[in-house]
Amino acid sequence: xxxxxxxxxxxxxxxxxxxxxxxxxxxxxxxxxxxxxxxxxxxxxxxxxxxxxxxxxxxxxxxxxxxxxxxxxxxxxxxxxxxxxxxxxxxxxxxxxxxxxxxxxxxxxxxxxxxxxxxxxxxxxxxxxxxxxxxxxxxxxxxxxxxxxxxxxxxxxxxxxxxxxxxxxxxxxxxxxxxxxxxxxxxxxxxxxxxxxxxxxxxxxxxxxxxxxxxxxxxxxxxxxxxxxxxxxxxxxxxxxxxxxxxxxxxxxxxxxxxxxxxxxxxxxxxxxxxxxxxxxxxxxxxxxxxxxxxxxxxxxxxxxxxxxxxxxxxxxxxxxxxxxxxxxxxxxxxxxxx
Amino acid sequence: xxxxxxxxxxxxxxxxxxxxxxxxxxxxxxxxxxxxxxxxxxxxxxxxxxxxxxxxxxxxxxxxxxxxxxxxxxxxxxxxxxxxxxxxxxxxxxxxxxxxxxxxxxxxxxxxxxxxxxxxxxxxxxxxxxxxxxxxxxxxxxxxxxxxxxxxxxxxxxxxxxxxxxxxxxxxxxxxxxxxxxxxxxxxxxxxxxxxxxxxxxxxxxxxxxxxxxxxxxxxxxxxxxxxxxxxxxxxxxxxxxxxxxxxxxxxxxxxxxxxxxxxxxxxxxxxxxxxxxxxxxxxxxxxxxxxxxxxxxxxxxxxxxxxxxxxxxxxxxxxxxxxxxxxxxxxxxxxxxx
Numbered sequence: 001x002x003x004x005x006x007x008x009x010x011x012x013x014x015x016x017x018x019x020x021x022x023x024x025x026x027x028x029x030x031x032x033x034x035x036x037x038x039x040x041x042x043x044x045x046x047x048x049x050x051x052x053x054x055x056x057x058x059x060x061x062x063x064x065x066x067x068x069x070x071x072x073x074x075x076x077x078x079x080x081x082x083x084x085x086x087x088x089x090x091x092x093x094x095x096x097x098x099x100x101x102x103x104x105x106x107x108x109x110x111x112x113x114x115x116x117x118x119x120x121x122x123x124x125x126x127x128x129x130x131x132x133x134x135x136x137x138x139x140x141x142x143x144x145x146x147x148x149x150x151x152x153x154x155x156x157x158x159x160x161x162x163x164x165x166x167x168x169x170x171x172x173x174x175x176x177x178x179x180x181x182x183x184x185x186x187x188x189x190x191x192x193x194x195x196x197x198x199x200x201x202x203x204x205x206x207x208x209x210x211x212x213x214x215x216x217x218x219x220x221x222x223x224x225x226x227x228x229x230x231x232x233x234x235x236x237x238x239x240x241x242x243x244x245x246x247x248x249x250x251x252x253x254x255x256x257x258x259x260x261x262x263x264x265x266x267x268x269x270x271x272x273x274x275x276x277x278x279x280x281x282x283x284x285x286x287x288x289x290x291x292x293x294x295x296x297x298x299x300x301x302x303x304x305x306x307x308x309x310x311x312x313x314x315x316x317x318x319x320x321x322x323x324x325x326x327x328x329x330x331x332x333x334x335x336x337x338x339x
Numbered sequence: 340x341x342x343x344x345x346x347x348x349x350x351x352x353x354x355x356x357x358x359x360x361x362x363x364x365x366x367x368x369x370x371x372x373x374x375x376x377x378x379x380x381x382x383x384x385x386x387x388x389x390x391x392x393x394x395x396x397x398x399x400x401x402x403x404x405x406x407x408x409x410x411x412x413x414x415x416x417x418x419x420x421x422x423x424x425x426x427x428x429x430x431x432x433x434x435x436x437x438x439x440x441x442x443x444x445x446x447x448x449x450x451x452x453x454x455x456x457x458x459x460x461x462x463x464x465x466x467x468x469x470x471x472x473x474x475x476x477x478x479x480x481x482x483x484x485x486x487x488x489x490x491x492x493x494x495x496x497x498x499x500x501x502x503x504x505x506x507x508x509x510x511x512x513x514x515x516x517x518x519x520x521x522x523x524x525x526x527x528x529x530x531x532x533x534x535x536x537x538x539x540x541x542x543x544x545x546x547x548x549x550x551x552x553x554x555x556x557x558x559x560x561x562x563x564x565x566x567x568x569x570x571x572x573x574x575x576x577x578x579x580x581x582x583x584x585x586x587x588x589x590x591x592x593x594x595x596x597x598x599x600x601x602x603x604x605x606x607x608x609x610x611x612x613x614x615x616x617x618x619x620x621x622x623x624x625x626x627x628x629x630x631x632x633x634x635x636x637x638x639x640x641x642x643x644x645x646x647x648x649x650x651x652x653x654x655x656x657x658x659x660x661x662x663x664x665x666x667x668x669x670x671x672x673x674x675x676x677x678x
Contacts, residue, residue, distance in 0.1 A: 089447075089509060093444075105432075108428075131585070144485055145485075146483055146484075146485050148585075148586065149501065149505070150508070152505050152509070155501050155502065155504070155505040158501055159498045159501055159502065162488065162494050162497055162498055163494065163498065165494070166488070166491050166494040169489070170428060170491070246470070246487075247487065
């Protein structure tokens with residue numbers, strides 16, 4: 001089988017590609033070819049795999065050519081992040097709404113020329129939820145909580161969920177939308193996501209660097225490790241339509257945790273001196289966005305698919321440390337850990 | 340003030356224009372100019388009003404020019420109907436999704452050049468609702484029932500609701516979305532809407548013509564008269580942001596009525612011989628679409644705005660008869676009524 005991963009050079013996309021290549025099969029079929037479409041080139045280890053090809057460039061310009069290649073399945077992860085889209089409205093429209101629309105239409109056109117109906121997994125987001133005057137947001141959101149996005153990012157993700165449901169109803173794709181929780185701990189540099197600090201307050205101290213937390217310790221949020229997130233995307237792909245039921249968008253599992261609990265876990269796993277590298281300084285812009293996000297989530301469909309959240313935030317930190325150690329040169333990210 | 344009505348030559352649009360011109364004011368301001376944009380020319384009586392101009396052509400091609408004209412307010416009613424969009428997927432995308440997006444972006448661009456922030460009333464639809472495996476659709480939907488559209492028409496209307504909420508949050512427009520109930524009794528010919536028969540089973544018998552009802556007598560549905568619908572659109576325009584609250588999309592009031600009750604009202608108002616012109620023959624395509632629609636609705640925000648549904652379906656039929664009599668040549672539509 002031949003798979004497309006958009007955003008395939010990104011953190012989640014590359015991890016998904018590695019996991020799929022290591023498994024060798026998806027939905028009972030042998031994976032013969034994985035195409036990674038991204039505006040950046042994929043990591044070298046992926047390019048070294050004979051099954052991998054890269055299509056580098058803006059997704060919007062690539063949709064038609066990608067659809068013409070023909071794919072059994074698509075993981076559509078490419079996305080501009082929430083903070084970026086709040087600063088650049090047109091970037092959000094282009095990257096998160098138009099690109100998805102064009103990709104769907106390219107596959108629809110290809111189908112009319114005799115192409116296949118691809119399984120299409122869309123990475124939506126917990127950012128579709130928000131407070132609402134009509135229905136106060138419950139402390140914990142579910143698959144059927146009324147969405148009320150408070151960012152352009154969340155708005156476009158939600159619009160695409162509904163678009164994908166309609167293209168699926170019409171038989172153009174076999175679509176499903178997994179709402180990702182905040183993925184933490186992300187490696188590398190902070191990104192433009194308003195949620196970036198949820199990784200930064202763990203990653204920076206482990207690297208021996210100070211980190212400023214822009215919200216207070218009692219802020220609660222649903223998070224999931226990169227490993228569990230990739231597991232969720234794969235299970236979403238493999239789920240039968242019968243298991244999914246009529247509603248094709250659902251929340252991945254989450255660990256609902258406060259900033260204070262995250263930092264307590266950091267102290268337990270890495271020591272109090274690592275924890276002490278985190279200080280607090282409120283950033284009104286970030287705090288304002290985060291205040292409109294859910295404080296927790298409960299999985300419905302995802303639980304039926306057998307998916308589970310990480311057992312503890314300690315486990316999430318341990319996963320990050322193990323990942324760094326398994327990556328060539330990754331030890332540099334753990335300079336702050338006592339030997 | 341200067342107003343734009345898209346779909347301004349259509350049935351609801353033309354009635355809205357007439358009502359606005361007769362009032363002379365909107366939101367306390369004098370109406371100086373009303374632009375009717377439609378693919379068809381507006382009715383002659385509207386063109387005869389010195390305050391009215393027509394912009395005839397496809398909306399998608401007119402968005403930029405319209406925004407450059409500058410408007411204090413917009414009623415965006417232009418839409419392809421549900422049945423048409425089920426038969427022609429691209430028509431729905433173009434007419435109901437892309438046109439709205441382009442119109443919004445044209446106003447956003449104009450604002451960046453020093454234009455005004457228009458009040459923007461969008462006619463959404465009760466078709467955003469549908470049955471859902473996760474949450475069974477309640478017998479009666481409310482403003483905060485989880486939408487689950489089962490047609491492309493409902494999907495695009497819902498997507499536009501969320502788009503309009505986001506453009507409003509960003510300050511590009513002052514948007515609000517009124518979800519129209521099925522407007523009945525519509526004059527003229529059947530249209531491509533799956534709900535067309537809700538007018539046909541009243542209009543045709545009154546004209547002395549037989550009408551075939553494609554669903555059974557016990558099908559229940561939320562309807563509203565043209566007069567109350569126009570009243571709702573105007574109140575939606577005039578509502579303060581404070582009254583609307585945070586959720587900008589809401590259901591107009593409705594009379595929740597069964598086909599049998601509609602026909603009983605027809606017998607009361609027009610006589611049993613008129614009622615007898617309606618026969619039943621199930622149309623699976625129409626019945627399938629209608630089966631996925633709500634059987635009733637309750638107004639929340641609309642009730643706070645002081646809006647009410649018609650008192651009875653008898654009143655709705657009487658409104659239609661009075662409208663026909665008030666229209667030059669309209670008596671022809673009442674040939675089936677005993678003198």
